[in-house]
Amino acid sequence: MRFLFKTAYQQDIRLFRDGVTAMWYGLLAVAVLLLPAVISGYYVGEITWVFIYGICGVSLMVLVGYTGLLSLGHAAFLGIGAYAHAYFLQHGVPWVASVSLAILITTASGITVGLPALRMAGIYLAIATLAFAVIIQEVFTRWEKVTKGFAGMAVDKPVIFGVHFNDNVSFYYLCAAMLAIALWLTRNLLRSPTGRAWIAIRDSEIAAQSMGVNLAVYKSIACAYSAALMGLAGALFAHKIAYLAPDIFSILLSIQLLLLVIVGGLGSLHGAVFGAIFVALLPPIIAILRDSIPATLSDVAATTGVGLIGALGKAIGDFLKKPGVEAGIFGLILVLVILLEPLGMYGRWMKIRLFFSTFPMYKRHTFRRQKSYMKSERLR
Amino acid sequence: MATFLQLTLNGLAVGCIYGLVALGFVLIYKATELVNFAQGDLLMLGAFVAYMAIVLWGLDYWVGFLIAVAVIAIFGAVLDMTVLRRVIGQPQFAVVMLTIGLGAMFRTFASVTWGSEIYTLPTPFSGVTNIAGVTLSHQYLSIIAGTLILCGILYAFFTYTRIGIAMQATSQNQLAAYYMGIPVKTIFSLVWAISAGVATAAGILLAPVTLIDINMGLAVALKAFAAAVLGGFGSIPGALVGGITIGLIELYAGATLPDGFKDTAPYIVLLMMLAVRPQGLFGTLGRKKV
Numbered sequence: 001m002r003f004l005f006k007t008a009y010q011q012d013i014r015l016f017r018d019g020v021t022a023m024w025y026g027l028l029a030v031a032v033l034l035l036p037a038v039i040s041g042y043y044v045g046e047i048t049w050v051f052i053y054g055i056c057g058v059s060l061m062v063l064v065g066y067t068g069l070l071s072l073g074h075a076a077f078l079g080i081g082a083y084a085h086a087y088f089l090q091h092g093v094p095w096v097a098s099v100s101l102a103i104l105i106t107t108a109s110g111i112t113v114g115l116p117a118l119r120m121a122g123i124y125l126a127i128a129t130l131a132f133a134v135i136i137q138e139v140f141t142r143w144e145k146v147t148k149g150f151a152g153m154a155v156d157k158p159v160i161f162g163v164h165f166n167d168n169v170s171f172y173y174l175c176a177a178m179l180a181i182a183l184w185l186t187r188n189l190l191r192s193p194t195g196r197a198w199i200a201i202r203d204s205e206i207a208a209q210s211m212g213v214n215l216a217v218y219k220s221i222a223c224a225y226s227a228a229l230m231g232l233a234g235a236l237f238a239h240k241i242a243y244l245a246p247d248i249f250s251i252l253l254s255i256q257l258l259l260l261v262i263v264g265g266l267g268s269l270h271g272a273v274f275g276a277i278f279v280a281l282l283p284p285i286i287a288i289l290r291d292s293i294p295a296t297l298s299d300v301a302a303t304t305g306v307g308l309i310g311a312l313g314k315a316i317g318d319f320l321k322k323p324g325v326e327a328g329i330f331g332l333i334l335v336l337v338i339l340l341e342p343l344g345m346y347g348r349w350m351k352i353r354l355f356f357s358t359f360p361m362y363k364r365h366t367f368r369r370q371k372s373y374m375k376s377e378r379l380r
Numbered sequence: 381m382a383t384f385l386q387l388t389l390n391g392l393a394v395g396c397i398y399g400l401v402a403l404g405f406v407l408i409y410k411a412t413e414l415v416n417f418a419q420g421d422l423l424m425l426g427a428f429v430a431y432m433a434i435v436l437w438g439l440d441y442w443v444g445f446l447i448a449v450a451v452i453a454i455f456g457a458v459l460d461m462t463v464l465r466r467v468i469g470q471p472q473f474a475v476v477m478l479t480i481g482l483g484a485m486f487r488t489f490a491s492v493t494w495g496s497e498i499y500t501l502p503t504p505f506s507g508v509t510n511i512a513g514v515t516l517s518h519q520y521l522s523i524i525a526g527t528l529i530l531c532g533i534l535y536a537f538f539t540y541t542r543i544g545i546a547m548q549a550t551s552q553n554q555l556a557a558y559y560m561g562i563p564v565k566t567i568f569s570l571v572w573a574i575s576a577g578v579a580t581a582a583g584i585l586l587a588p589v590t591l592i593d594i595n596m597g598l599a600v601a602l603k604a605f606a607a608a609v610l611g612g613f614g615s616i617p618g619a620l621v622g623g624i625t626i627g628l629i630e631l632y633a634g635a636t637l638p639d640g641f642k643d644t645a646p647y648i649v650l651l652m653m654l655a656v657r658p659q660g661l662f663g664t665l666g667r668k669k670v
Contacts, residue, residue: 064473067440070472070473070476113632115422116651116654116655116658119658120654121474122473122660123415123472123476123609123613124475124609124613124654124658124659124660126476126606127606127609128609128650128651128654130602130605131606131647131648131650132647132651133641134602134644134647135644135651136469136645138640138643138644140641141640142639154432158420227477251602255480255484258480259477260476261480262474262477319492322491322492323496323497324487324488324491324492324594325492327484327487327488328484328485328487328488328489328492329488330481330484331480331481331482331483331484331485332481332485333481334477334478334480334481334484335463335478335481335482335485337468338467338477338478338481339463339466339467339478340473342470353453
């Protein structure tokens with residue numbers, strides 16, 4: 001068991017809790033750097049998705065997990081970032097300037113959506129962002145001069161200061177660096193007064209306002225910062241997907257991003273990364289299971305001589321091959337997470353860690369949910 | 381003028397469907413403060429059950445209608461008892477995400493069971509009537525009439541029956557309702573049943589117009605959300621007025637504005653309206669007292 005004795009207030013807001021934690025993050029960074037040397041190019045490409053979704057997750061975590069504003073339209077910001085970046089690249093703007101412009105544009109649109117949203121609460125805000133996303137998706141389809149509509153828009157490989165990022169491995173490092181920067185910036189914001197104001201707003205708007213938090217200012221900052229990160233993610237997304245079409249940025253993508261932060265664990269940056277790993281790697285895992293379950297089970301059936309197992313394996317394989325099953329599996333996981341583990345994968349990780357750090361003394365009841373009664377959000 | 385009347389009639393009919401689905405949201409929200417994003421998928425399931433009863437089993441239209449409403453109503457109640465009761469009191473967006481997840485599961489269930497083809501539901505209302513150059517399609521008239529009848533039944537139910545008044549009491553103050561001996565849990569399940577039944581009725585009325593496929597619910601639900609918010613979430617007349625407004629805007633915009641505005645005009649109006657009145661048309665504004 002390791003005890004952390006706090007001797008100064010500064011300790012509460014340090015970047016890493018102590019030297020041991022810093023060492024673990026250092027090891028993680030080394031592992032991320034060495035990973036492409038170990039695994040094949042296909043998997044490097046899949047893990048790049050983890051980094052891109054990770055930036056999306058950090059963006060949405062700031063808004064949903066830390067400020068408590070629900071957005072059902074974040075795919076629109078991703079799309080704005082992606083299309084703006086692709087458009088500027090096609091017009092010969094250098095990569096860094098193009099990404100900066102894309103981030104500026106998404107930030108501006110984030111503030112535009114955020115300003116009327118300041119007065120709305122809960123479900124109204126969710127529907128307003130949803131309406132915004134629907135309108136933006138239609139704009140992507142119709143504004144053919146810029147977005148080329150359904151014909152689609154090809155995006156070149158990134159070239160930064162003359163360095164070409166042509167293959168999977170170099171793009172992997174680019175995305176990893178961007179995620180690291182996003183995490184570092186966000187962590188710094190969160191341990192500053194801004195982050196504490198956000199958390200205060202999430203926990204109780206009225207209490208935050210009574211303590212002198214300017215709701216309009218901090219909510220706008222949260223919207224703008226979240227949209228800016230989404231713009232960065234959108235630029236990388238455009239390179240990764242290589243071909244932009246308006247139907248990518250649908251409400252289903254927005255829901256997938258929300259799924260990411262909830263499964264990962266609301267209210268923690270670890271959760272954003274855990275969720276990104278989950279969302280990016282579940283489809284390839286389902287694809288692998290689709291082929292391996294029937295094969296494995298038919299082998300088992302052949303060795304044991306029980307035909308039923310082989311038939312079961314074939315049935316599972318056929319079920320997984322049907323269209324739309326993936327969305328259902330995502331839905332099922334979402335339902336199970338909300339019912340059984342509201343703090344997501346990060347919450348589970350905390351429990352496991354506590355189990356080992358307090359080994360013989362662990363009590364299940366430490367994390368027992370308190371009995372909750374209906375908290376009315378109505379006014380009458 | 382005749383075109384205008386025609387558009388108005390069709391818009392009213394489409395708006396009635398949005399209003400009915402929005403009514404489903406509002407009923408559940410008023411009673412349990414849960415926001416049910418799976419309402420559109422209940423509508424889709426209801427339409428499929430009606431299709432099975434009427435086409436595959438060859439039952440009479442009205443018998444099939446009643447079977448579908450009953451099946452989905454029971455399903456709604458079971459859903460409340462098994463899943464949704466456990467999240468009451470959780471943060472609102474947890475519930476929103478839970479119902480989004482349930483909706484995705486329903487769509488997958490439908491696509492695995494019935495496939496992704498498009499089905500047509502035969503309807504007894506197929507003719508047209510011509511009055512002064514305006515073509516009144518019986519399908520659209522049946523939707524409007526069905527909405528009026530349903531609203532009448534619900535109004536009578538909530539005003540004159542014992543259990544309807546108990547529901548009103550529960551939605552006003554849950555704890556006080558408990559003290560008065562009202563079985564609050566049963567009431568919640570019943571509200572879910574009513575809401576799911578209303579969604580099914582809307583689905584069956586809508587089925588001849590949009591045809592039945594697994595995504596029919598999602599498209600309607602998104603517009604119905606806009607309708608419920610436009611009217612002010614939590615207000616029953618607001619839901620109907622919002623639905624009809626959205627339906628009319630959609631049809632007028634589709635006829636007069638360039639392509640692409642048919643689907644976005646309702647949302648543009650919604651955003652403008654929310655910028656002016658953040659609580660919706662009939663919503664209440666104010667702050668919670670501490």
